[in-house]
Amino acid sequence: MTPAGHRLLQLCSLTLAAGAVALLALAACGSTPAPDHAAHAGMPGMDHTGTATPGAAPSGMPGMAGMAGMTTDEGLTAERDGYRLDSPATELPAGVPVSYPFTITGPDGRPVTDFAEVQTEKLHFYAIRTDLTGYQHLHPTMAADGTWTADPTALAPGDWRLYASFTPNTGPRQGKEFVLGRTVTVPGAAGAVPLTAAVPLPAVGDSATVDGWTATVQGELTAGKAGPLTVTISRDGRPVTDLQPYLASYAHLSAFHEGDQALAHLHPITPVAGDHGGPTLTFYALLGRPGNWRVFLQFRTAGQVHTAELTLHVA
Template identity: 85%
Template sequence: MTPAGHRLLQLCSLTLAAGAVGLLALAARGSSPGPEHATHSGMPAMAGMPGMDHGTTATPGAAPSGGPGTAGMTTDDGLTAERDGYRLDSPAGELPAGRPASYPFTITGPDGRAVTDFAEVQTEKLHFYAIRADLTGYQHLHPTMAADGTWTADPAALDPGDWRLYASFTPNTGPRKGKEFVLGRTLTVPGTAASVPLPAVGGSATVDGCTATVQGELTAGKAGPLTVTFSRDGRPVTDLQPYLDSYAHLSAFHEGDQALAHLHPITPVTGDHGGPALTFYALLGKPGNWRVFLQFRTAGQLHTAEFTLHVG
């Protein structure tokens, strides 16, 4: 599949959100929890996202064809540890609170062996995400892999509570070569967990002096455009820089089950002058609130804007 075609699939994994203020919503397909390692509690699945087609790129200006279930769309949302014979395994069911600690894991294939050959997607062979049950503490990491297929993620210090960890990858060989997966597992961080209420719904967020505003119409079951506009001190931002081969990375987590959607804009990368607007295509999935983390870079600095968006 060509890079352009591969990205088009990713866009379909988007979930559209909008509200009176013009909100965006990312959706994930509901999945029943799959089997997990004995040391972990059951979790729902995330893979490639309810359509997270990590690293794929859609043709600029072109909306994805078809609807839910369209051929080529990714339907994983990180709520299961296993799909199509591929499995995320880890000997770690806990990590200590308040200090950095490594998280080892492997991806096993249908033959039961650790997978060691992964396609590079968005400049990386595996993307790793972490979020606490109250949708705080978001981390997007890029682990290292040993020759035997053991990956090591090094998250920043985690607060006490229940966490979900996700691995997004694409096998480069085997029966599902070229297919995007997002698998997830739960993790406990011992200690007294102070739950943080989900912030109020809103379509605008300011971080490091940059304001990102989301606009779009909520249409259940239909793919549609979502626009994110960037400004600084009331002036358009036109110096967005590529980060992992895209001008932005949007991760959204559904309140309640932590289903994940990960999206990239269809706006092509043309150097260090992206903006002020980026276009996504979203497909509405689950109703309810989503916590959204939008990562973008300017002047060599990575920013993460956070929103709470509602999908009706």
């Protein structure tokens, strides 16, 4: 083959490969893939975590970490790409409402004050104990100097991991989503708040009931490989069709890995159409670690947010 013919063959191969990736994204998401993560931040069904955990890219799906609904596990470090979660608090009191001050510093060492809105909020804050109990999902406030204040409800004694999920709106990583985490200790006071023993992780199951609503999960997940996860909401055996939008979608799913507390969180790709969500919501999940994950599924009905809890296994 002549050199010109060889170059033409290479060009055709690259074009076909790019087309195959685009078609795969369309088939999985039902929409045209965004050109970059910043372009789709905050849209219904989009993931919060645009940075894949090293070595945990979806099998057979290169370059698609930003696909709708997918997420990787994060929050195991306080710093990434020059952005850092800082707080003067290393301990918090037990059994009483507390305030947790923190800042997000950028590569220049200064507090970041300009954040993009993702799923209706500029920062999502999570708290969970090392035994994966006490889950809290909060939306703190930020002062003009970049100091955030989260107000978790009373914490049981033990070690807790706190997470901040955010997207810088300016700077060298503009539009890139981060999940950073730090650990704090909540000491038990003798005679006041006793030490609380670790709670064993509940058995793996595919359904959970909260406040009379039942969430049933279907789907087999493999670590490092994106796969569909379907959630069906029912009440008294009847399908629920009046879910209301919560954080710009019909549900919010947080999952924490047993052992290291890696966090994954995602929203359904199901389109939002007023207060008429359900009964079935479809997610695309990408969990980078095998083992058991404690899942917290939040959804809204009649103005109230419900949190269903269950344990899923990832092969």
